[in-house]
Amino acid sequence: MNKKIIVAICGASGAVYGLRLLKALLARPVHVHLSISAAGRKVMRHETAYEGNAFKTFLDAYGCQCHSTARLDIHDPDDLFAPPASGSFRHDGMVIAPCSMKTLGAIASGLAEGLIGRAADVCLKEKRPLILLTRESPLSAVHLENMGRAAAAGATIMPPCPGFYFRPETIEDLVDHTVARVLDHLHIEHDLIKQWGVDDIL
Numbered sequence: 001m002n003k004k005i006i007v008a009i010c011g012a013s014g015a016v017y018g019l020r021l022l023k024a025l026l027a028r029p030v031h032v033h034l035s036i037s038a039a040g041r042k043v044m045r046h047e048t049a050y051e052g053n054a055f056k057t058f059l060d061a062y063g064c065q066c067h068s069t070a071r072l073d074i075h076d077p078d079d080l081f082a083p084p085a086s087g088s089f090r091h092d093g094m095v096i097a098p099c100s101m102k103t104l105g106a107i108a109s110g111l112a113e114g115l116i117g118r119a120a121d122v123c124l125k126e127k128r129p130l131i132l133l134t135r136e137s138p139l140s141a142v143h144l145e146n147m148g149r150a151a152a153a154g155a156t157i158m159p160p161c162p163g164f165y166f167r168p169e170t171i172e173d174l175v176d177h178t179v180a181r182v183l184d185h186l187h188i189e190h191d192l193i194k195q196w197g198v199d200d201i202l
């Protein structure tokens with residue numbers, strides 16, 4: 001059985017994290033349910049070559065090479081009838097990459113608004129993995145408190161903070177380091193980065 005992973009892309013800076021994660025997931029036998037917030041699309045248009053055209057076409061141009069059994073379902077962020085909105089939909093985890101402070105706040109306060117907020121809320125109540133690539137700097141006391149509340153409810157707070165011990169040379173190396181850690185938490189095998197103490201790193 002292919003793993004089922006929910007991916008959401010919100011309007012924080014760092015659309016590339018969501019894109020790189022999609023590329024990595026779809027290269028494997030994974031069924032991805034994707035939702036992009038309205039702000040997420042706008043920021044993606046600003047930060048990448050995405051021009052607002054069909055997203056799957058853009059992914060092809062981005063170099064996404066799908067595994068023969070991979071599948072991508074894209075859901076409107078307002079579609080509360082999509083599978084990820086229900087606790088009866090069994091899946092292997094949800095990643096919000098990047099996650100804005102707005103969406104973090106909504107999750108921390110249980111607003112369950114829209115498909116992304118509802119799917120995240122469902123992960124917490126059903127005790128399924130919820131990984132938030134929160135992106136903002138500096139962080140206010142409100143942001144920090146919201147991260148603490150979401151973590152206490154079961155979310156994994158994973159701000160994109162790449163390590164430098166593996167000597168990155170490109171932006172892709174930095175992004176891959178964060179995406180690799182996400183895949184680790186989803187228990188998905190990958191070779192995006194070398195393992196400290198296992199592979200020859202230096």
Ligand SMILES: Cc1cc2nc3c(=O)[nH]c(=O)nc-3n(C[C@H](O)[C@H](O)[C@H](O)COP(=O)(O)O)c2cc1C
Pocket residue numbers: 009010011012013037038039040043046099100101102103135136
């Ligand atoms: C270019 C750009 C970059 C932004 N970067 C961030 C960011 O890094 N973190 C953040 O929390 N919000 C950021 N925002 C603001 C969010 O897009 C805004 O709060 C939005 O309402 C988030 O909505 P969403 O969570 O539904 O996607 C940015 C906005 C723009 C236009």
